[in-house]
Amino acid sequence: MRPAVGFDIGGSTLRGGLIGFEGDGYRLISQYRQRLEPDDKPPVRLVELISRTVERLAWQGGLQPSAIEAIGIGLCGQLTDGGHRVVNSPHLSWREVDIGDLLTRALGHCPITIENDLNAILWGEYQFGRARGCTHVVALFVGSGIGGGTIVEGKLIRGAAGFAGEVGHVKLGGDSGLCRCGERGCTETVAGGYYLQARTTAERGYGRLDVGCYGETGAVGPAEIDAAYRQGDRFARSMWEEVARTLSSLASCCIALIDPELLLLGGGVLEHAPALVSLVRQEVLRRVPESHRRALRVDLGELSDQAGVLGSAKLALQGLG
Ligand SMILES: [Zn+2]
Structure with a gap:
Protein backbone atom coordinates (compact mmCIF):
# COMPACT_ATOMS: atom_id res chain seq x y z
CA MET A 1 0.00 0.00 0.00
CA TYR A 126 -11.50 9.04 -14.34
CA GLN A 127 -9.42 6.76 -12.12
CA PHE A 128 -12.11 5.53 -9.73
CA GLY A 129 -15.56 6.85 -10.61
CA ARG A 130 -18.00 7.60 -13.42
CA ALA A 131 -15.36 8.23 -16.10
CA ARG A 132 -13.42 5.02 -15.48
CA GLY A 133 -12.80 3.17 -18.74
CA CYS A 134 -13.31 6.29 -20.91
CA THR A 135 -10.52 7.76 -23.00
CA HIS A 136 -12.14 11.10 -23.93
CA VAL A 137 -14.07 13.10 -21.35
CA VAL A 138 -15.34 16.67 -21.15
CA ALA A 139 -16.25 17.80 -17.63
CA LEU A 140 -18.38 20.75 -16.61
CA PHE A 141 -18.65 21.64 -12.94
CA VAL A 142 -21.07 24.16 -11.48
CA GLY A 143 -20.34 25.07 -7.88
CA SER A 144 -19.86 28.63 -6.59
CA GLY A 145 -18.29 29.30 -9.97
CA ILE A 146 -18.03 27.27 -13.17
CA GLY A 147 -15.07 25.32 -14.45
CA GLY A 148 -14.28 22.47 -16.72
CA GLY A 149 -11.69 19.91 -17.65
CA THR A 150 -10.83 17.57 -20.47
CA ILE A 151 -9.20 14.19 -20.83
CA VAL A 152 -8.04 13.36 -24.35
CA GLU A 153 -6.63 9.93 -25.15
CA GLY A 154 -6.36 9.23 -21.43
CA LYS A 155 -4.41 12.39 -20.66
CA LEU A 156 -5.43 15.39 -18.61
CA ILE A 157 -5.22 18.48 -20.82
CA ARG A 158 -3.63 21.48 -19.10
CA GLY A 159 -2.88 23.66 -22.13
CA ALA A 160 0.12 25.82 -23.04
CA ALA A 161 0.24 27.84 -19.81
CA GLY A 162 -1.89 25.60 -17.59
CA PHE A 163 -5.22 27.41 -17.96
CA ALA A 164 -7.18 24.81 -19.98
CA GLY A 165 -10.69 24.35 -18.65
CA GLU A 166 -11.41 27.93 -17.53
CA VAL A 167 -14.77 27.86 -19.27
CA GLY A 168 -16.59 29.78 -16.55
CA HIS A 169 -14.90 32.97 -17.68
CA VAL A 170 -15.86 32.71 -21.34
CA LYS A 171 -18.03 35.73 -22.07
CA LEU A 172 -21.38 34.14 -22.88
CA GLY A 173 -23.19 36.18 -20.26
CA GLY A 174 -23.96 39.30 -22.33
CA ASP A 175 -24.27 42.25 -19.95
CA SER A 176 -24.80 39.99 -16.95
CA GLY A 177 -22.50 42.00 -14.73
CA LEU A 178 -19.20 41.96 -12.91
CA CYS A 179 -17.55 38.59 -12.26
CA ARG A 180 -15.31 37.92 -9.28
CA CYS A 181 -12.43 37.47 -11.77
CA GLY A 182 -12.68 41.22 -12.42
CA GLU A 183 -14.21 41.04 -15.91
CA ARG A 184 -17.77 41.36 -17.15
CA GLY A 185 -20.17 38.98 -18.84
CA CYS A 186 -18.55 35.70 -17.74
CA THR A 187 -20.67 32.57 -18.05
CA GLU A 188 -20.48 31.99 -14.32
CA THR A 189 -22.24 35.29 -13.65
CA VAL A 190 -25.30 33.71 -15.31
CA ALA A 191 -25.07 30.14 -14.08
CA GLY A 192 -22.59 29.89 -11.15
CA GLY A 193 -23.95 29.18 -7.65
CA TYR A 194 -22.55 32.35 -6.10
CA TYR A 195 -24.44 34.49 -8.58
CA LEU A 196 -27.62 32.38 -8.50
CA GLN A 197 -27.68 32.91 -4.76
CA ALA A 198 -27.24 36.67 -5.20
CA ARG A 199 -30.16 36.79 -7.65
CA THR A 200 -32.52 34.78 -5.48
CA THR A 201 -31.58 36.87 -2.43
CA ALA A 202 -32.37 40.03 -4.42
CA GLU A 203 -35.72 38.56 -5.57
CA ARG A 204 -36.53 37.73 -1.95
CA GLY A 205 -35.67 41.33 -1.02
CA TYR A 206 -38.12 42.65 -3.63
CA GLY A 207 -40.82 40.31 -2.26
CA ARG A 208 -41.05 38.51 -5.61
CA LEU A 209 -40.40 34.93 -4.45
CA ASP A 210 -43.47 32.76 -3.96
CA VAL A 211 -43.53 32.03 -0.21
CA GLY A 212 -45.52 28.85 -0.94
CA CYS A 213 -42.44 27.45 -2.73
CA TYR A 214 -39.59 29.14 -0.91
CA GLY A 215 -40.93 29.87 2.58
CA GLU A 216 -40.93 33.27 4.27
CA THR A 217 -37.24 33.30 5.22
CA GLY A 218 -34.13 31.15 4.99
CA ALA A 219 -31.54 30.50 2.34
CA VAL A 220 -32.60 29.67 -1.19
CA GLY A 221 -30.04 27.33 -2.72
CA PRO A 222 -30.06 25.10 -5.80
CA ALA A 223 -32.07 22.36 -4.02
CA GLU A 224 -34.86 24.84 -3.18
CA ILE A 225 -34.91 26.30 -6.69
CA ASP A 226 -34.98 22.80 -8.15
CA ALA A 227 -37.91 21.79 -5.91
CA ALA A 228 -39.76 24.99 -6.88
CA TYR A 229 -39.10 24.23 -10.57
CA ARG A 230 -40.70 20.82 -10.14
CA GLN A 231 -43.74 22.54 -8.56
CA GLY A 232 -44.05 24.76 -11.63
CA ASP A 233 -42.77 28.00 -10.07
CA ARG A 234 -42.27 30.65 -12.77
CA PHE A 235 -39.13 32.23 -11.32
CA ALA A 236 -37.45 28.81 -10.97
CA ARG A 237 -38.49 27.83 -14.49
CA SER A 238 -37.09 30.97 -16.05
CA MET A 239 -33.85 30.70 -14.06
CA TRP A 240 -33.27 27.00 -14.75
CA GLU A 241 -34.07 27.40 -18.46
CA GLU A 242 -31.55 30.23 -18.74
CA VAL A 243 -28.91 28.26 -16.80
CA ALA A 244 -29.49 25.13 -18.93
CA ARG A 245 -29.26 27.16 -22.16
CA THR A 246 -26.02 28.79 -21.07
CA LEU A 247 -24.38 25.59 -19.79
CA SER A 248 -25.41 23.59 -22.84
CA SER A 249 -24.06 26.27 -25.23
CA LEU A 250 -20.75 26.04 -23.45
CA ALA A 251 -20.71 22.24 -23.26
CA SER A 252 -21.84 21.57 -26.82
CA CYS A 253 -18.93 23.53 -28.33
CA CYS A 254 -16.46 21.60 -26.16
CA ILE A 255 -18.14 18.32 -27.16
CA ALA A 256 -18.01 19.15 -30.88
CA LEU A 257 -14.29 19.86 -30.52
CA ILE A 258 -13.24 16.87 -28.41
CA ASP A 259 -15.81 14.19 -29.38
CA PRO A 260 -15.96 12.66 -25.86
CA GLU A 261 -17.73 9.49 -24.74
CA LEU A 262 -18.87 11.27 -21.60
CA LEU A 263 -19.92 14.75 -20.59
CA LEU A 264 -19.26 14.56 -16.88
CA LEU A 265 -21.31 16.97 -14.79
CA GLY A 266 -20.61 17.89 -11.19
CA GLY A 267 -20.32 20.57 -8.55
CA GLY A 268 -22.59 21.61 -5.70
CA VAL A 269 -25.26 23.27 -7.86
CA LEU A 270 -25.82 20.34 -10.24
CA GLU A 271 -25.49 17.71 -7.50
CA HIS A 272 -28.42 19.29 -5.67
CA ALA A 273 -30.61 19.95 -8.71
CA PRO A 274 -31.80 16.80 -10.52
CA ALA A 275 -34.35 18.70 -12.63
CA LEU A 276 -31.63 21.09 -13.81
CA VAL A 277 -29.39 18.14 -14.71
CA SER A 278 -32.21 16.69 -16.84
CA LEU A 279 -32.70 20.03 -18.58
CA VAL A 280 -28.97 20.36 -19.27
CA ARG A 281 -28.85 16.78 -20.63
CA GLN A 282 -31.80 17.46 -22.97
CA GLU A 283 -30.39 20.77 -24.15
CA VAL A 284 -26.90 19.37 -24.74
CA LEU A 285 -28.23 16.42 -26.75
CA ARG A 286 -30.38 18.80 -28.79
CA ARG A 287 -27.49 21.14 -29.54
CA VAL A 288 -24.58 18.81 -30.36
CA PRO A 289 -24.14 17.53 -33.92
CA GLU A 290 -26.16 14.38 -34.59
CA SER A 291 -22.96 12.40 -35.22
CA HIS A 292 -21.79 13.11 -31.64
CA ARG A 293 -25.18 12.45 -30.06
CA ARG A 294 -25.28 8.69 -30.64
CA ALA A 295 -22.44 7.65 -28.36
CA LEU A 296 -22.50 10.54 -25.88
CA ARG A 297 -23.37 9.95 -22.23
CA VAL A 298 -24.25 12.94 -20.04
CA ASP A 299 -23.93 11.98 -16.41
CA LEU A 300 -23.16 13.27 -12.92
CA GLY A 301 -19.95 12.13 -11.24
CA GLU A 302 -20.32 9.38 -8.66
CA LEU A 303 -17.64 10.19 -6.07
CA SER A 304 -19.07 13.55 -4.99
ZN1 LIG B 1 -15.02 35.81 -14.76
Missing part, protein backbone atom coordinates in the same frame (compact mmCIF):
# COMPACT_ATOMS: atom_id res chain seq x y z
CA ARG A 2 1.29 3.46 -0.94
CA PRO A 3 -0.01 6.24 1.36
CA ALA A 4 -0.63 9.68 -0.13
CA VAL A 5 -2.57 12.74 1.02
CA GLY A 6 -4.95 14.58 -1.28
CA PHE A 7 -6.60 17.98 -0.83
CA ASP A 8 -9.56 19.57 -2.52
CA ILE A 9 -9.53 23.28 -1.76
CA GLY A 10 -12.46 25.24 -3.13
CA GLY A 11 -13.66 28.74 -2.35
CA SER A 12 -15.63 27.69 0.71
CA THR A 13 -14.33 24.32 1.92
CA LEU A 14 -11.07 22.48 2.45
CA ARG A 15 -11.23 18.71 2.21
CA GLY A 16 -8.30 16.42 2.88
CA GLY A 17 -7.83 12.68 2.91
CA LEU A 18 -5.11 10.15 3.57
CA ILE A 19 -5.45 7.36 1.05
CA GLY A 20 -3.71 4.05 0.69
CA PHE A 21 -3.34 3.06 -2.98
CA GLU A 22 -2.81 -0.52 -4.00
CA GLY A 23 -2.92 -1.66 -7.64
CA ASP A 24 -6.04 -0.15 -9.23
CA GLY A 25 -7.79 0.28 -5.89
CA TYR A 26 -7.64 2.54 -2.87
CA ARG A 27 -8.62 2.75 0.75
CA LEU A 28 -9.60 6.01 2.44
CA ILE A 29 -7.67 5.84 5.71
CA SER A 30 -8.63 9.16 7.30
CA GLN A 31 -10.31 12.35 6.18
CA TYR A 32 -10.85 15.93 7.29
CA ARG A 33 -13.15 18.72 6.21
CA GLN A 34 -13.27 22.35 7.24
CA ARG A 35 -15.25 25.34 6.11
CA LEU A 36 -12.95 28.16 4.98
CA GLU A 37 -13.64 31.48 6.67
CA PRO A 38 -12.16 34.71 5.26
CA ASP A 39 -9.37 34.54 7.90
CA ASP A 40 -8.29 31.12 6.61
CA LYS A 41 -7.82 32.27 3.03
CA PRO A 42 -4.64 34.39 2.96
CA PRO A 43 -1.97 32.17 1.37
CA VAL A 44 0.23 31.89 4.48
CA ARG A 45 -2.76 30.95 6.66
CA LEU A 46 -4.01 28.41 4.16
CA VAL A 47 -0.58 26.78 3.92
CA GLU A 48 -0.46 26.53 7.74
CA LEU A 49 -3.87 24.87 7.67
CA ILE A 50 -2.72 22.41 4.98
CA SER A 51 0.38 21.56 7.00
CA ARG A 52 -1.62 20.96 10.21
CA THR A 53 -4.13 18.86 8.27
CA VAL A 54 -1.39 16.59 6.87
CA GLU A 55 -0.23 15.86 10.44
CA ARG A 56 -3.77 15.36 11.66
CA LEU A 57 -4.57 12.92 8.84
CA ALA A 58 -1.39 10.95 9.48
CA TRP A 59 -1.97 10.61 13.23
CA GLN A 60 -5.66 9.77 12.73
CA GLY A 61 -4.62 7.07 10.29
CA GLY A 62 -1.98 5.66 12.64
CA LEU A 63 0.95 6.70 10.42
CA GLN A 64 3.99 8.89 10.95
CA PRO A 65 3.78 11.97 8.68
CA SER A 66 7.15 10.88 7.23
CA ALA A 67 5.49 7.70 5.89
CA ILE A 68 3.38 9.74 3.44
CA GLU A 69 4.87 9.29 -0.03
CA ALA A 70 3.32 12.31 -1.77
CA ILE A 71 0.89 15.17 -1.24
CA GLY A 72 -1.47 16.35 -3.96
CA ILE A 73 -3.31 19.63 -3.74
CA GLY A 74 -6.30 20.51 -5.87
CA LEU A 75 -6.70 24.28 -5.66
CA CYS A 76 -9.41 26.51 -7.12
CA GLY A 77 -7.80 29.04 -9.40
CA GLN A 78 -5.87 29.65 -12.57
CA LEU A 79 -2.53 27.92 -12.08
CA THR A 80 0.63 28.17 -14.15
CA ASP A 81 4.31 27.11 -13.88
CA GLY A 82 3.30 23.47 -13.34
CA GLY A 83 0.78 24.51 -10.70
CA HIS A 84 3.31 26.46 -8.64
CA ARG A 85 1.92 29.92 -9.29
CA VAL A 86 -1.69 31.03 -8.90
CA VAL A 87 -2.35 33.81 -11.39
CA ASN A 88 -5.88 34.48 -10.19
CA SER A 89 -8.16 32.72 -7.76
CA PRO A 90 -11.40 34.73 -7.61
CA HIS A 91 -12.86 32.51 -4.88
CA LEU A 92 -9.80 32.72 -2.61
CA SER A 93 -9.20 36.39 -3.59
CA TRP A 94 -5.62 35.61 -4.64
CA ARG A 95 -3.63 37.16 -7.47
CA GLU A 96 -0.07 36.19 -8.41
CA VAL A 97 0.73 33.93 -5.46
CA ASP A 98 3.80 31.68 -5.52
CA ILE A 99 1.99 28.88 -3.76
CA GLY A 100 4.54 26.24 -4.75
CA ASP A 101 7.29 28.06 -2.77
CA LEU A 102 5.12 28.45 0.31
CA LEU A 103 4.05 24.81 0.27
CA THR A 104 7.54 23.48 -0.34
CA ARG A 105 8.82 25.46 2.63
CA ALA A 106 6.03 24.16 4.86
CA LEU A 107 5.98 20.54 3.65
CA GLY A 108 9.50 20.19 2.30
CA HIS A 109 9.89 16.61 3.45
CA CYS A 110 7.38 15.35 0.90
CA PRO A 111 6.92 15.64 -2.90
CA ILE A 112 4.03 17.99 -3.68
CA THR A 113 1.84 18.22 -6.77
CA ILE A 114 -0.46 21.21 -7.23
CA GLU A 115 -3.33 20.96 -9.67
CA ASN A 116 -6.39 22.96 -10.55
CA ASP A 117 -9.18 21.65 -8.29
CA LEU A 118 -11.47 20.66 -11.14
CA ASN A 119 -8.72 18.78 -12.94
CA ALA A 120 -8.15 16.86 -9.70
CA ILE A 121 -11.88 16.05 -9.43
CA LEU A 122 -11.99 14.95 -13.06
CA TRP A 123 -8.92 12.75 -12.52
CA GLY A 124 -10.54 11.16 -9.45
CA GLU A 125 -13.66 10.31 -11.47
CA ASP A 305 -16.92 15.17 -2.26
CA GLN A 306 -14.20 12.53 -2.45
CA ALA A 307 -13.34 12.90 -6.14
CA GLY A 308 -10.93 15.83 -5.72
CA VAL A 309 -9.14 14.34 -2.73
CA LEU A 310 -8.68 11.01 -4.52
CA GLY A 311 -7.68 12.62 -7.82
CA SER A 312 -5.09 14.98 -6.33
CA ALA A 313 -3.54 12.22 -4.21
CA LYS A 314 -3.39 9.86 -7.20
CA LEU A 315 -1.84 12.55 -9.43
CA ALA A 316 0.80 13.19 -6.77
CA LEU A 317 1.75 9.51 -6.62
CA GLN A 318 1.72 9.16 -10.39
CA GLY A 319 4.05 12.18 -10.53
CA LEU A 320 6.62 10.11 -8.67
CA GLY A 321 6.55 7.57 -11.51
Whole structure:
Protein backbone atom coordinates (compact mmCIF):
# COMPACT_ATOMS: atom_id res chain seq x y z
CA MET A 1 0.00 0.00 0.00
CA ARG A 2 1.29 3.46 -0.94
CA PRO A 3 -0.01 6.24 1.36
CA ALA A 4 -0.63 9.68 -0.13
CA VAL A 5 -2.57 12.74 1.02
CA GLY A 6 -4.95 14.58 -1.28
CA PHE A 7 -6.60 17.98 -0.83
CA ASP A 8 -9.56 19.57 -2.52
CA ILE A 9 -9.53 23.28 -1.76
CA GLY A 10 -12.46 25.24 -3.13
CA GLY A 11 -13.66 28.74 -2.35
CA SER A 12 -15.63 27.69 0.71
CA THR A 13 -14.33 24.32 1.92
CA LEU A 14 -11.07 22.48 2.45
CA ARG A 15 -11.23 18.71 2.21
CA GLY A 16 -8.30 16.42 2.88
CA GLY A 17 -7.83 12.68 2.91
CA LEU A 18 -5.11 10.15 3.57
CA ILE A 19 -5.45 7.36 1.05
CA GLY A 20 -3.71 4.05 0.69
CA PHE A 21 -3.34 3.06 -2.98
CA GLU A 22 -2.81 -0.52 -4.00
CA GLY A 23 -2.92 -1.66 -7.64
CA ASP A 24 -6.04 -0.15 -9.23
CA GLY A 25 -7.79 0.28 -5.89
CA TYR A 26 -7.64 2.54 -2.87
CA ARG A 27 -8.62 2.75 0.75
CA LEU A 28 -9.60 6.01 2.44
CA ILE A 29 -7.67 5.84 5.71
CA SER A 30 -8.63 9.16 7.30
CA GLN A 31 -10.31 12.35 6.18
CA TYR A 32 -10.85 15.93 7.29
CA ARG A 33 -13.15 18.72 6.21
CA GLN A 34 -13.27 22.35 7.24
CA ARG A 35 -15.25 25.34 6.11
CA LEU A 36 -12.95 28.16 4.98
CA GLU A 37 -13.64 31.48 6.67
CA PRO A 38 -12.16 34.71 5.26
CA ASP A 39 -9.37 34.54 7.90
CA ASP A 40 -8.29 31.12 6.61
CA LYS A 41 -7.82 32.27 3.03
CA PRO A 42 -4.64 34.39 2.96
CA PRO A 43 -1.97 32.17 1.37
CA VAL A 44 0.23 31.89 4.48
CA ARG A 45 -2.76 30.95 6.66
CA LEU A 46 -4.01 28.41 4.16
CA VAL A 47 -0.58 26.78 3.92
CA GLU A 48 -0.46 26.53 7.74
CA LEU A 49 -3.87 24.87 7.67
CA ILE A 50 -2.72 22.41 4.98
CA SER A 51 0.38 21.56 7.00
CA ARG A 52 -1.62 20.96 10.21
CA THR A 53 -4.13 18.86 8.27
CA VAL A 54 -1.39 16.59 6.87
CA GLU A 55 -0.23 15.86 10.44
CA ARG A 56 -3.77 15.36 11.66
CA LEU A 57 -4.57 12.92 8.84
CA ALA A 58 -1.39 10.95 9.48
CA TRP A 59 -1.97 10.61 13.23
CA GLN A 60 -5.66 9.77 12.73
CA GLY A 61 -4.62 7.07 10.29
CA GLY A 62 -1.98 5.66 12.64
CA LEU A 63 0.95 6.70 10.42
CA GLN A 64 3.99 8.89 10.95
CA PRO A 65 3.78 11.97 8.68
CA SER A 66 7.15 10.88 7.23
CA ALA A 67 5.49 7.70 5.89
CA ILE A 68 3.38 9.74 3.44
CA GLU A 69 4.87 9.29 -0.03
CA ALA A 70 3.32 12.31 -1.77
CA ILE A 71 0.89 15.17 -1.24
CA GLY A 72 -1.47 16.35 -3.96
CA ILE A 73 -3.31 19.63 -3.74
CA GLY A 74 -6.30 20.51 -5.87
CA LEU A 75 -6.70 24.28 -5.66
CA CYS A 76 -9.41 26.51 -7.12
CA GLY A 77 -7.80 29.04 -9.40
CA GLN A 78 -5.87 29.65 -12.57
CA LEU A 79 -2.53 27.92 -12.08
CA THR A 80 0.63 28.17 -14.15
CA ASP A 81 4.31 27.11 -13.88
CA GLY A 82 3.30 23.47 -13.34
CA GLY A 83 0.78 24.51 -10.70
CA HIS A 84 3.31 26.46 -8.64
CA ARG A 85 1.92 29.92 -9.29
CA VAL A 86 -1.69 31.03 -8.90
CA VAL A 87 -2.35 33.81 -11.39
CA ASN A 88 -5.88 34.48 -10.19
CA SER A 89 -8.16 32.72 -7.76
CA PRO A 90 -11.40 34.73 -7.61
CA HIS A 91 -12.86 32.51 -4.88
CA LEU A 92 -9.80 32.72 -2.61
CA SER A 93 -9.20 36.39 -3.59
CA TRP A 94 -5.62 35.61 -4.64
CA ARG A 95 -3.63 37.16 -7.47
CA GLU A 96 -0.07 36.19 -8.41
CA VAL A 97 0.73 33.93 -5.46
CA ASP A 98 3.80 31.68 -5.52
CA ILE A 99 1.99 28.88 -3.76
CA GLY A 100 4.54 26.24 -4.75
CA ASP A 101 7.29 28.06 -2.77
CA LEU A 102 5.12 28.45 0.31
CA LEU A 103 4.05 24.81 0.27
CA THR A 104 7.54 23.48 -0.34
CA ARG A 105 8.82 25.46 2.63
CA ALA A 106 6.03 24.16 4.86
CA LEU A 107 5.98 20.54 3.65
CA GLY A 108 9.50 20.19 2.30
CA HIS A 109 9.89 16.61 3.45
CA CYS A 110 7.38 15.35 0.90
CA PRO A 111 6.92 15.64 -2.90
CA ILE A 112 4.03 17.99 -3.68
CA THR A 113 1.84 18.22 -6.77
CA ILE A 114 -0.46 21.21 -7.23
CA GLU A 115 -3.33 20.96 -9.67
CA ASN A 116 -6.39 22.96 -10.55
CA ASP A 117 -9.18 21.65 -8.29
CA LEU A 118 -11.47 20.66 -11.14
CA ASN A 119 -8.72 18.78 -12.94
CA ALA A 120 -8.15 16.86 -9.70
CA ILE A 121 -11.88 16.05 -9.43
CA LEU A 122 -11.99 14.95 -13.06
CA TRP A 123 -8.92 12.75 -12.52
CA GLY A 124 -10.54 11.16 -9.45
CA GLU A 125 -13.66 10.31 -11.47
CA TYR A 126 -11.50 9.04 -14.34
CA GLN A 127 -9.42 6.76 -12.12
CA PHE A 128 -12.11 5.53 -9.73
CA GLY A 129 -15.56 6.85 -10.61
CA ARG A 130 -18.00 7.60 -13.42
CA ALA A 131 -15.36 8.23 -16.10
CA ARG A 132 -13.42 5.02 -15.48
CA GLY A 133 -12.80 3.17 -18.74
CA CYS A 134 -13.31 6.29 -20.91
CA THR A 135 -10.52 7.76 -23.00
CA HIS A 136 -12.14 11.10 -23.93
CA VAL A 137 -14.07 13.10 -21.35
CA VAL A 138 -15.34 16.67 -21.15
CA ALA A 139 -16.25 17.80 -17.63
CA LEU A 140 -18.38 20.75 -16.61
CA PHE A 141 -18.65 21.64 -12.94
CA VAL A 142 -21.07 24.16 -11.48
CA GLY A 143 -20.34 25.07 -7.88
CA SER A 144 -19.86 28.63 -6.59
CA GLY A 145 -18.29 29.30 -9.97
CA ILE A 146 -18.03 27.27 -13.17
CA GLY A 147 -15.07 25.32 -14.45
CA GLY A 148 -14.28 22.47 -16.72
CA GLY A 149 -11.69 19.91 -17.65
CA THR A 150 -10.83 17.57 -20.47
CA ILE A 151 -9.20 14.19 -20.83
CA VAL A 152 -8.04 13.36 -24.35
CA GLU A 153 -6.63 9.93 -25.15
CA GLY A 154 -6.36 9.23 -21.43
CA LYS A 155 -4.41 12.39 -20.66
CA LEU A 156 -5.43 15.39 -18.61
CA ILE A 157 -5.22 18.48 -20.82
CA ARG A 158 -3.63 21.48 -19.10
CA GLY A 159 -2.88 23.66 -22.13
CA ALA A 160 0.12 25.82 -23.04
CA ALA A 161 0.24 27.84 -19.81
CA GLY A 162 -1.89 25.60 -17.59
CA PHE A 163 -5.22 27.41 -17.96
CA ALA A 164 -7.18 24.81 -19.98
CA GLY A 165 -10.69 24.35 -18.65
CA GLU A 166 -11.41 27.93 -17.53
CA VAL A 167 -14.77 27.86 -19.27
CA GLY A 168 -16.59 29.78 -16.55
CA HIS A 169 -14.90 32.97 -17.68
CA VAL A 170 -15.86 32.71 -21.34
CA LYS A 171 -18.03 35.73 -22.07
CA LEU A 172 -21.38 34.14 -22.88
CA GLY A 173 -23.19 36.18 -20.26
CA GLY A 174 -23.96 39.30 -22.33
CA ASP A 175 -24.27 42.25 -19.95
CA SER A 176 -24.80 39.99 -16.95
CA GLY A 177 -22.50 42.00 -14.73
CA LEU A 178 -19.20 41.96 -12.91
CA CYS A 179 -17.55 38.59 -12.26
CA ARG A 180 -15.31 37.92 -9.28
CA CYS A 181 -12.43 37.47 -11.77
CA GLY A 182 -12.68 41.22 -12.42
CA GLU A 183 -14.21 41.04 -15.91
CA ARG A 184 -17.77 41.36 -17.15
CA GLY A 185 -20.17 38.98 -18.84
CA CYS A 186 -18.55 35.70 -17.74
CA THR A 187 -20.67 32.57 -18.05
CA GLU A 188 -20.48 31.99 -14.32
CA THR A 189 -22.24 35.29 -13.65
CA VAL A 190 -25.30 33.71 -15.31
CA ALA A 191 -25.07 30.14 -14.08
CA GLY A 192 -22.59 29.89 -11.15
CA GLY A 193 -23.95 29.18 -7.65
CA TYR A 194 -22.55 32.35 -6.10
CA TYR A 195 -24.44 34.49 -8.58
CA LEU A 196 -27.62 32.38 -8.50
CA GLN A 197 -27.68 32.91 -4.76
CA ALA A 198 -27.24 36.67 -5.20
CA ARG A 199 -30.16 36.79 -7.65
CA THR A 200 -32.52 34.78 -5.48
CA THR A 201 -31.58 36.87 -2.43
CA ALA A 202 -32.37 40.03 -4.42
CA GLU A 203 -35.72 38.56 -5.57
CA ARG A 204 -36.53 37.73 -1.95
CA GLY A 205 -35.67 41.33 -1.02
CA TYR A 206 -38.12 42.65 -3.63
CA GLY A 207 -40.82 40.31 -2.26
CA ARG A 208 -41.05 38.51 -5.61
CA LEU A 209 -40.40 34.93 -4.45
CA ASP A 210 -43.47 32.76 -3.96
CA VAL A 211 -43.53 32.03 -0.21
CA GLY A 212 -45.52 28.85 -0.94
CA CYS A 213 -42.44 27.45 -2.73
CA TYR A 214 -39.59 29.14 -0.91
CA GLY A 215 -40.93 29.87 2.58
CA GLU A 216 -40.93 33.27 4.27
CA THR A 217 -37.24 33.30 5.22
CA GLY A 218 -34.13 31.15 4.99
CA ALA A 219 -31.54 30.50 2.34
CA VAL A 220 -32.60 29.67 -1.19
CA GLY A 221 -30.04 27.33 -2.72
CA PRO A 222 -30.06 25.10 -5.80
CA ALA A 223 -32.07 22.36 -4.02
CA GLU A 224 -34.86 24.84 -3.18
CA ILE A 225 -34.91 26.30 -6.69
CA ASP A 226 -34.98 22.80 -8.15
CA ALA A 227 -37.91 21.79 -5.91
CA ALA A 228 -39.76 24.99 -6.88
CA TYR A 229 -39.10 24.23 -10.57
CA ARG A 230 -40.70 20.82 -10.14
CA GLN A 231 -43.74 22.54 -8.56
CA GLY A 232 -44.05 24.76 -11.63
CA ASP A 233 -42.77 28.00 -10.07
CA ARG A 234 -42.27 30.65 -12.77
CA PHE A 235 -39.13 32.23 -11.32
CA ALA A 236 -37.45 28.81 -10.97
CA ARG A 237 -38.49 27.83 -14.49
CA SER A 238 -37.09 30.97 -16.05
CA MET A 239 -33.85 30.70 -14.06
CA TRP A 240 -33.27 27.00 -14.75
CA GLU A 241 -34.07 27.40 -18.46
CA GLU A 242 -31.55 30.23 -18.74
CA VAL A 243 -28.91 28.26 -16.80
CA ALA A 244 -29.49 25.13 -18.93
CA ARG A 245 -29.26 27.16 -22.16
CA THR A 246 -26.02 28.79 -21.07
CA LEU A 247 -24.38 25.59 -19.79
CA SER A 248 -25.41 23.59 -22.84
CA SER A 249 -24.06 26.27 -25.23
CA LEU A 250 -20.75 26.04 -23.45
CA ALA A 251 -20.71 22.24 -23.26
CA SER A 252 -21.84 21.57 -26.82
CA CYS A 253 -18.93 23.53 -28.33
CA CYS A 254 -16.46 21.60 -26.16
CA ILE A 255 -18.14 18.32 -27.16
CA ALA A 256 -18.01 19.15 -30.88
CA LEU A 257 -14.29 19.86 -30.52
CA ILE A 258 -13.24 16.87 -28.41
CA ASP A 259 -15.81 14.19 -29.38
CA PRO A 260 -15.96 12.66 -25.86
CA GLU A 261 -17.73 9.49 -24.74
CA LEU A 262 -18.87 11.27 -21.60
CA LEU A 263 -19.92 14.75 -20.59
CA LEU A 264 -19.26 14.56 -16.88
CA LEU A 265 -21.31 16.97 -14.79
CA GLY A 266 -20.61 17.89 -11.19
CA GLY A 267 -20.32 20.57 -8.55
CA GLY A 268 -22.59 21.61 -5.70
CA VAL A 269 -25.26 23.27 -7.86
CA LEU A 270 -25.82 20.34 -10.24
CA GLU A 271 -25.49 17.71 -7.50
CA HIS A 272 -28.42 19.29 -5.67
CA ALA A 273 -30.61 19.95 -8.71
CA PRO A 274 -31.80 16.80 -10.52
CA ALA A 275 -34.35 18.70 -12.63
CA LEU A 276 -31.63 21.09 -13.81
CA VAL A 277 -29.39 18.14 -14.71
CA SER A 278 -32.21 16.69 -16.84
CA LEU A 279 -32.70 20.03 -18.58
CA VAL A 280 -28.97 20.36 -19.27
CA ARG A 281 -28.85 16.78 -20.63
CA GLN A 282 -31.80 17.46 -22.97
CA GLU A 283 -30.39 20.77 -24.15
CA VAL A 284 -26.90 19.37 -24.74
CA LEU A 285 -28.23 16.42 -26.75
CA ARG A 286 -30.38 18.80 -28.79
CA ARG A 287 -27.49 21.14 -29.54
CA VAL A 288 -24.58 18.81 -30.36
CA PRO A 289 -24.14 17.53 -33.92
CA GLU A 290 -26.16 14.38 -34.59
CA SER A 291 -22.96 12.40 -35.22
CA HIS A 292 -21.79 13.11 -31.64
CA ARG A 293 -25.18 12.45 -30.06
CA ARG A 294 -25.28 8.69 -30.64
CA ALA A 295 -22.44 7.65 -28.36
CA LEU A 296 -22.50 10.54 -25.88
CA ARG A 297 -23.37 9.95 -22.23
CA VAL A 298 -24.25 12.94 -20.04
CA ASP A 299 -23.93 11.98 -16.41
CA LEU A 300 -23.16 13.27 -12.92
CA GLY A 301 -19.95 12.13 -11.24
CA GLU A 302 -20.32 9.38 -8.66
CA LEU A 303 -17.64 10.19 -6.07
CA SER A 304 -19.07 13.55 -4.99
CA ASP A 305 -16.92 15.17 -2.26
CA GLN A 306 -14.20 12.53 -2.45
CA ALA A 307 -13.34 12.90 -6.14
CA GLY A 308 -10.93 15.83 -5.72
CA VAL A 309 -9.14 14.34 -2.73
CA LEU A 310 -8.68 11.01 -4.52
CA GLY A 311 -7.68 12.62 -7.82
CA SER A 312 -5.09 14.98 -6.33
CA ALA A 313 -3.54 12.22 -4.21
CA LYS A 314 -3.39 9.86 -7.20
CA LEU A 315 -1.84 12.55 -9.43
CA ALA A 316 0.80 13.19 -6.77
CA LEU A 317 1.75 9.51 -6.62
CA GLN A 318 1.72 9.16 -10.39
CA GLY A 319 4.05 12.18 -10.53
CA LEU A 320 6.62 10.11 -8.67
CA GLY A 321 6.55 7.57 -11.51
ZN1 LIG B 1 -15.02 35.81 -14.76
